Amino acid sequence: MYQTFLSFRYLRARPISWIGVAGIFVAVAALILILSIMSGFLAETRSHLRGSLSDLLIQPHLDRNLMHEGRSILPKRDVPGILEVILADPLVEGASAHYTWYGMLAAAGRERMQSDVTFGDLALVKLVGIDPTEEGTVSSLREDLVRDSLISDEQVADPDDPFGPIPGYEPDGRPLDKVLIGEQLARFWGLRRGRTLELVTAVLDPETGSPREAVSRSFVVAGTFRSKNNEFDLSTLYLPRSVMADWFGSGRGFTDVAVRLKDYEGTKTEAQKSLANKLHEAGYLHDPEITGGSEIRTWEDFQRSMLAAIENEKGLLGIMLSLVLLVAAFSVFAILSMLVQEKRRDIGVLCALGATQWGVMGTFLMIGLWEALLGTLLGLAAGIWSSLNINAIEQALSNTFGFQIFNREAYAFDHIPTVIEGSGVAAIVIGAFAASLIAAALPAWRAARLNPVEGLRHE
């Protein structure tokens, strides 16, 4: 095909044509790299946001009556019963009943004054009563308890029995109940294993369910945990569920149940519906037709706004960076238009020698095709290579310029995360290719429309 032959000759003989290739190359490589980094950030952030959250969280409206077997009753509150119903569901891997309430954390003794002033705004904490054995089936708590720690005596003595005896803890009188505290919270408050802390909270009225009176109680730190979610670590304390149930009473064995599914992504909606119906029939939840299933939520429901914000950011960045692609396509258009103008005489000669209009158009379109093909392929290779080696590149650039380009202290991770998404890369490649071809089509069409007589007159 003479179009291929001529277009390749024009491309080879005109160094300016390579500007178009370079433009597409840079745009494709930059888009793939940015998309990979944003996808990496999203994946990493999802993982951090999830932290030690289970797949589903069942939060019955315990103080609102429901209809069960024709009678209006308060929802059932026994732990063995609800766990039996949940665990009987074939989609469920594990379940753990929690007794959750809120309180204020106060360090004991002379440290209290300083910590109250310095970290006063961090004092509100969530108190989660758990059974460690049950909890191990739904969350990463056990792994979070054995994470390497710079201060060794912050960790629990026995991860399999985190509320077990504390080495070196010798109480003055009756041993205090134990609490597990987030590693970062412990550092802020200067707490470590064996130290005591005070929790201030309000006890509920068993009749109305409203806070009745403020109470405080001392606990001893059994150890620290560190999930991937900093916010969670700074605001959560684990206590034995039995302690919480005794403390707050109200006839409740639990306030919520964490559930792990065998296949979260594949069955989350199905499992939500199935559990809602089964627990309603058993008298633990309200009619899902009335509540809209709001008593069972996924972990994503709790983090939806943050996840949506990052997704949105990724989309916006993609759109903004697509402008680079438009600039590259425009450079193809400009260069090819220049070439057509410059080659008017050649177009006349080609027509005189027997080229058709389509043949002339094909020749110039083919130049755009070469530029698109070369630029896209080189950009694809460079984009993937730089995505895979971004940390080495960042390190080399940081060493060269003498400052850290990626500020590790600003993020919860110590590397630039990247995830190469096949569909995203394919969209970029197809988009770049299509944009370049469309940009080449207009000058190519103009070339085909040129009057050969005027071309032959052109010097």
Next chain:
Amino acid sequence: MSETNSPILSVRNVRRAFKAGERNLEVLHGVNLDVAPRERLCLMGSSGAGKTTLLNIIGLLDRPDEGQVILKGQDAWALPNSGRAGLRNHTLGFVFQFYHLLPELNALENTTLPARLAGARGARLREFREKAEKSLIAFGLGERLTHRPGKLSGGEQQRVAIARALLMDPPLLIADEPTGNLDRTTGDRVLNLLFEEQQKRDFALLLVTHDQRLAQRCERVVHMEDGLIQADSVTPIPH
């Protein structure tokens, strides 16, 4: 008229006008012309007489407002674009005053360009390449096959252009002032080459020129004036 004597080109009542501001300026007022096979015809006339316009219409590069151009028995302007492109490729050969070689291609590639435009590939293209190589060697360009036009003199470029025009063995070769851009000696050499090739290959030659000396070497001289053919004289020349 027998097949061999029927004209290779017949121009019938061709009219062509151009817009000049508000006015319609008619350049050709109904031109009639026949060119017989193997004929050597010289088209002469002053500037603005309409020679180039007629040549462009005959060369199927510019559409007449009226009239017909019959090439090898086909009404060329009634054909679709692709049909006319085929006629330009196989039936017509062009030699231009300014050579019009493609600067990105070397002499051999320029010469084989009509074959590529005809879609020749593989063995067929290799045949044309050998043919082009032989022509260029015969034209004294054996050492210049891979040289680009920028490295060739005017005379050499015109010889490449002649080799290119003759590659597809067209029955009619149109030469527009083929020596107009060359010095006299070089021009004479190029003309000699053109006439020798005509004798060898038996194609009809339509020459457009102002050069009276050149006209004397043609057996038929047609004079154009004001868009019409005013004189048509035949002087047999021994080949």
